[in-house]
Every structure is written in C-alpha cells, then in structure tokens.
Amino acid sequence: xSNGFKQVSFNDRMNRIGIIxxxxxxxxxxxxxxxxxxxxxxxxxxPDILKIWAVAAAAYGxxxxxxxxxxxxxxxxxGQYISWIAGTVSTIRVPASxxxxxxxxxxxxxxxxxxxxxxxxxxxxxxxxxxxxIFVFVGSWVIPMLxxxxxxxxxxxxxxxxxxxxxxxxxxxxxxxxxxxxxxIAITVAAVAFKIPDWLIGILIIFSGILLSRVFYxxxxxxxxx
Amino acid sequence: MDFIQxxxxxxxxxxxxxxxxxxILQSGIFFAEAxxxxxxxxxxxxxxxxxxxxxxxxxLGPSLAPVVVLMALIPVLGAPTTWxxxxxxxxxxxxxxxATMSAxxxxxxxxxxxxxxxxxxxxxxxxxxxxxxxxxxxxxFTHRMSGGLQKLNEKYDPNWIKYLMAGAALGxxxxxxxxxxxxxxxxxxxxxxxxxxxxxxxAMFALSKIGKKYSVIREPALGIAMIIGMLxxxxxx
Numbered sequence: 001x002s003n004g005f006k007q008v009s010f011n012d013r014m015n016r017i018g019i020i021x022x023x024x025x026x027x028x029x030x031x032x033x034x035x036x037x038x039x040x041x042x043x044x045x046x047p048d049i050l051k052i053w054a055v056a057a058a059a060y061g062x063x064x065x066x067x068x069x070x071x072x073x074x075x076x077x078x079g080q081y082i083s084w085i086a087g088t089v090s091t092i093r094v095p096a097s098x099x100x101x102x103x104x105x106x107x108x109x110x111x112x113x114x115x116x117x118x119x120x121x122x123x124x125x126x127x128x129x130x131x132x133x134i135f136v137f138v139g140s141w142v143i144p145m146l147x148x149x150x151x152x153x154x155x156x157x158x159x160x161x162x163x164x165x166x167x168x169x170x171x172x173x174x175x176x177x178x179x180x181x182x183x184x185i186a187i188t189v190a191a192v193a194f195k196i197p198d199w200l201i202g203i204l205i206i207f208s209g210i211l212l213s214r215v216f217y218x219x220x221x222x223x224x225x226x
Numbered sequence: 227m228d229f230i231q232x233x234x235x236x237x238x239x240x241x242x243x244x245x246x247x248x249x250i251l252q253s254g255i256f257f258a259e260a261x262x263x264x265x266x267x268x269x270x271x272x273x274x275x276x277x278x279x280x281x282x283x284x285x286l287g288p289s290l291a292p293v294v295v296l297m298a299l300i301p302v303l304g305a306p307t308t309w310x311x312x313x314x315x316x317x318x319x320x321x322x323x324x325a326t327m328s329a330x331x332x333x334x335x336x337x338x339x340x341x342x343x344x345x346x347x348x349x350x351x352x353x354x355x356x357x358x359x360x361x362x363x364x365x366x367f368t369h370r371m372s373g374g375l376q377k378l379n380e381k382y383d384p385n386w387i388k389y390l391m392a393g394a395a396l397g398x399x400x401x402x403x404x405x406x407x408x409x410x411x412x413x414x415x416x417x418x419x420x421x422x423x424x425x426x427x428x429a430m431f432a433l434s435k436i437g438k439k440y441s442v443i444r445e446p447a448l449g450i451a452m453i454i455g456m457l458x459x460x461x462x463x
Contacts, residue, residue: 010263011376015369017259021252022365028244029314029357032307033350035241040232042347044331049351052328056356059327060320064359068367074395077372078256084364086249087315090402091288095448096281102437103280103445104273109388112267116277118260122253123281129250129313131289132296136309139297153453153460156422157291159406160455163423164430164448166399171434173392180393184400188408202401209397210390217389 010111011077014118018081025085062199070206074098074108074169078118086125091161096124098168176213183208229343233304242310249313280445287452292318302336303349311353315360321353328352418463426455 037043044052067089072080074094083093098108100120106112135142170177184205191201232238264274295318299308303325311321326336326349334345378387406419429451437444 011372013259014256015372017252017255018368019365021248021255022361025245025248025252025314026358026361026365028248029361030354031244032238032241032310033347033354035237036343036347036350039237040343042344044348044351048331048348049355051331052348052352053355055327055331056324056352056359059323060356060359064363068360068363069371070394070398072368072371072375073391074398077368078260080364080368080371082253082256084315084360085252086313087317088288088292090399091291092285094399095284095288099280099284099445099448100277102447103276104269106269106273109384109391112264112269115260115264115267115269116273118256119264119274119277120281120284122257122260123278124285125249125253127282127285128289129246131286132292132312133246133309135290135293135296136300136305136312139293140300143293143297149457149460151294153456154291154294156418156456156459157288157452159403159419159423160426160452160459161288161448162399162403162406163425163427163455164451166396166403167427167430167451168434168448169392169395169399173389173396176389176393177396180396180400181403184397184404185408188401188404189413192408192410192413198405201405202398205401205404206394206397209393209395209400211393213389213393213396214386217386221385 014078014081018077022081022085066199066202070202075121076114076117078114079121082118082121082125086128088128091158092124092128093121095161095165096120098165102168173213173216175216176209179212179216180205180209183212229346230304232343233346234306238304238306242306245310246313276445283446283449287449287456295319295322298322302341303346307350307353315357316353320356324352324356325349418459421462422455422459424455425458426451429454 033043068080068084071083071089071094075083075089075097079093079097083089086093097117097120100123101108101113101116104112104116106116108117166177166181187205187208188201190196191204196204261274292312296308296312299312299318299322302322303311312318316324328348328351329336329341329345331348332345334340334342334348336345336349403423407416407423408414409416430447433443433447433451437447
C-alpha cells in the first residue's frame with residue numbers, strides 16, 4: 001500500500017516536471033522564427049502561416065497523435081516527456097530504455113523498471129546531443145575521411161536496430177514475439193497489396209500484437225491454474 | 227544583410243540554443259529525480275551505473291546515424307538551425323522536408339538562389355509549427371495516459387497488463403521492422419535490409435544467451451548486435 005502511495009507522488013511530480021519542461025520547449029521552439037521577425041522584420045503573413053500549418057498537418061498530423069500514443073506503453077511517463085522533445089524515439093530512446101533495464105536486471109512496468117528506464121533515456125539524450133553538437137562543428141572535416149564500408153553500413157542501421165530490439169523485447173514473451181512478427185509481415189504484405197495507408201498499418205499491427213498477447217496470456221493462465 | 231551570415235550569425239546561434247538547453251536541462255532534471263527515487267526503491271548505485279553505461283553504449287551508434295544528413299542540412303539551413311532541429315523532435319529528413327514544403331508555399335525552391343531570408347522565415351515557421359504537433363500532444367495527454375495506466379493496473383490483473391504492454395511494444399516494433407524489410411511499391415523484400423534485421427536479431431539472441439552467463443555482455447549487447455547486422459548487410463549486399 002505504501003509503495004503504491006510513493007508511486008503516485010513520484011508520478012505526480014514527474015508529470016509536473018514534464019508539463020513545465022514541455023511548455024518551455026514549446027516557447028523555445030518558436031524563438032528562432034520570432035528572432036528573425038524581431039531582428040529583420042521578416043515573417044510570413046497570417047494566411048501564409050495557416051497555409052504552412054496546413055501543409056505540416058497534412059504531412060505529419062497523423063504522426064503527431066499516433067506516434068506518442070503508440071510509444072507510451074514502452075516509454076512510460078518520463079520517457080514520453082523526454083522523447084517527444086528530444087526525438088529519435090525508435091532508434092535511440094527505446095533501445096536505451098530497454099537495455100538500461102536489462103543491464104540493471106529490472107522488470108519493465110515496475111517502479112524499478114520505470115526509474116531505470118528514465119535514467120537510461122535521459123542518458124541517451126546527453127549522448128545524442130553531445131554527438132550531434134560535435135559533428136555540427138567537425139563533421140564536414142571528419143566525414144569524408146571515413147571508409148566507404150562505414151557509409152554503406154549506416155544505410156542499414158534502422159533494420160539492424162529494429163531486428164535486435166525486437167528480439168530483445170521478445171525475450172520474456174517469445175511466443176507473443178514470434179506470432180506478432182509473423183502477423184507484422186502478413187499485414188504489411190497485405191497492406192502493400194491493398195494500398196492501405198501507412199499509419200493504419202501500424203495501428204493494425206499493434207492491435208494484432210495486443211490480441212496475440214491476450215491469447216497467450218489466457219493460455220499461460222490456464223496452465224498455471226491447472 | 228548577407229543571407230549566409232544571418233542564418234549562421236551569433237543571433238541565430240543564441241536563438242537556436244534555447245531549445246537545446248531545454249532538452250538537456252529536462253533530461254538532467256529527470257535524471258536527478260529518477261536517481262533519487264531509485265535510492266528510495268532500494269536500488270543500489272551499481273544498478274544505476276550499469277543502466278547508464280548500457281544507455282551510453284546503446285545510444286552511440288544510432289546517434290551517429292543522422293550525421294550524414296546533418297552535412298546536407300547545414301549548407302541549406304545554416305549550422306545553428308540544423309543543430310537545434312536535429313537535437314529536437316523530428317528526424318533530420320523530416321525537418322528538411324518541412325523546410326522545403328514551407329518555402330514552396332511562396333513558390334521558392336529551397337536549393338535555388340532565390341531562397342532568401344523571407345523564404346527562410348517560412349521554413350523556420352514550418353519546422354516550428356510541425357514540431358508543435360508532437361509537443362502539444364505530449365503536453366496535453368501524457369498525464370492523462372499516465373493516470374490511465376495506473377487505473378488499468380488497479381482494475382485488471384497486473385500480469386495481463388504486462389502481457390498487454392509487451393504485445394503493444396512488439397506490435398509497434400514488428401510494424402517498424404516489417405516496414406524496413408518489405409518494399410512499398412510492389413510486394414518484395416529488400417534483401418540488404420533483411421540481412422541487417424535478421425542477422426542483428428540472431429546476434430541479439432546469441433548475445434542475450436551469453437549475457438545470462440557473462441553479465442558483462444549485457445550492457446553492450448544491443449550495440450554489438452546492431453553493428454554486426456549493419457556490417458554484415460554492407461558486406462553481403
């Protein structure tokens with residue numbers, strides 16, 4: 001009971017910090033555009049600002065909603081607040097969260113898992129910002145010097161991370177993992193055949209993962225009862 | 227006023243640094259809070275050190291991934307804006323796409339000589355308004371979702387909720403992985419990507435097994451599996 005109370009106040013505090021920091025990010029987000037207006041008097045007209053917003057919404061509006069919803073389960077509260085400001089969620093934040101919890105030997109979804117996940121994700125931000133900052137200054141000098149095999153290898157970074165992470169996430173639930181992978185391939189192939197929009201494919205596959213987890217949960221539960 | 231000087235000037239650096247400062251400060255605050263809470267939960271310093279080390283190793287490779295796109299962005303948008311936008315939400319490619327589409331609103335091609343400070347302001351507003359989508363959703367709904375999760379754990383068997391979370395996470399990454407491997411135009415397989423995903427997956431499986439016996443492998447396991455997958459695909463294709 002007291003553990004539950006601790007969790008509520010920790011969560012409340014995290015939500016408060018999250019709301020304050022994301023609000024600050026929203027302001028910081030517009031500063032360069034406003035600076036240009038202040039210093040040089042250049043700004044799109046109001047109708048043009050609305051046009052720009054419409055273009056952005058058409059291109060990415062669905063992602064604004066679907067992505068944070070889809071990732072919340074695996075990020076947790078703190079992870080959510082950090083990830084949707086710092087970005088690179090699927091390739092840096094989620095792997096850092098997952099591996100930090102594995103290294104510390106804690107279970108996801110527990111209070112211990114949540115704090116370790118938060119530590120992992122925050123650490124990943126220091127790393128990614130540090131590296132980007134370094135390369136903004138030395139990149140044009142260093143990058144041409146890298147061997148071409150390195151350039152070639154980086155083309156495959158996304159499938160490599162997703163493949164490794166998928167196996168890592170399947171460790172505790174191998175049957176859910178295997179069946180969800182099969183479902184992912186089947187649904188993606190069907191989507192190409194029937195021209196289903198990309199964001200809908202994601203939702204369908206996530207739902208199939210949830211359905212399959214329900215099936216295997218029931219099977220496991222029955223076995224335990226017997 | 228010289229366009230290149232403006233977009234790379236001191237004022238732009240200062241204006242662009244605010245977002246990066248918020249990103250770092252936010253993570254710093256959450257890090258400190260989580261560390262303090264970990265002590266209350268009875269986790270040792272050793273647990274946290276392992277978590278930090280693993281996170282560092284795991285983030286190194288993927289952090290290098292946007293570096294090539296960085297080089298494409300800097301000549302077009304200037305170093306300050308590139309630095310800010312790659313450090314915040316929105317992939318480097320997304321930022322370039324939005325910057326381009328925003329300039330198109332007044333019929334200016336971002337790579338042409340006509341891309342001036344006025345068109346640049348359109349790109350800045352475009353990137354800001356696009357990022358606002360994710361920021362606003364996070365601001366308005368995260369605390370609701372976080373409360374919802376607690377209610378789920380109280381109402382239903384927590385064991386089922388763990389299965390549910392696993393299923394959702396596996397669905398999400400199954401979708402991302404399948405999207406990398408299967409071609410979008412006509413039904414087919416991207417062989418290089420298939421090699422990368424499959425070999426990295428197998429490597430992760432092997433390293434996890436080894437990691438159970440030799441815990442020193444656990445921290446860098448994902449990083450190593452990823453590199454094995456990437457290099458194998460580069461060599462095989």
